[in-house]
Amino acid sequence: MPGRSCGSCTACCRVLEIRALDKPAGILCRHNTGRACGIYAERPEACVQWHCLWRRIAALPDALRPDRSGVVFGLERRHPGEGAPEGACIVGRAPDGEEAFARWEAVEAFAMFVREGSLPVWKAYARHAILMNPSR
Incomplete structure (x- = not known):
């Protein structure tokens, strides 16, 4: 962008x-x-x-730059969930812990990606991964 x-x-x-x-x-x-x-x-x-989605998507606010928000959004080829099949997905990673997901910027970004609906959306932190739109 x-x-x-x-x-x-x-x-x-x-x-x-x-x-x-x-x-x-x-x-x-x-x-x-x-x-x-x-x-x-x-x-x-x-x-x-690899592309940081904050740099690619105008709807993501400046406050969501990864070093400011603690969440890194990326388009990935491999699902982070154990046993999940390969395929394109959006992954929001919180390298310093899941508390970064509670920030309003991250909550809104996950909601936007889930509403858009074209790809699976994952939250990942430590060794955990949660599929945000499980109907996919």
Whole structure:
């Protein structure tokens, strides 16, 4: 979205699993400089293809930037739920704990994605994942 940039947010450097770097999800990437990616020009394909939905969707308020809200929304190829089939889904991740989901920005964002209805919507934190629109 024009005018939106990561700024000093590096939440994706923590939440993503990057197999090419042998980096598990939930652990800060060793290439994170504290303000940016230290290997941005040569970053792995998993990083290139992942997109923070806050940067892509105008309806998500500025307060929902991941480093401000504690929630990272992404379009993912693999459902975070155990035993769930592969397929596109929207996942809101709270790397510092589920209390971030109680913020009004996160509540509204989850409601918007569920209302839109074209993809499964998940809340994920720690080792937990909750499907928000189970009729899918």
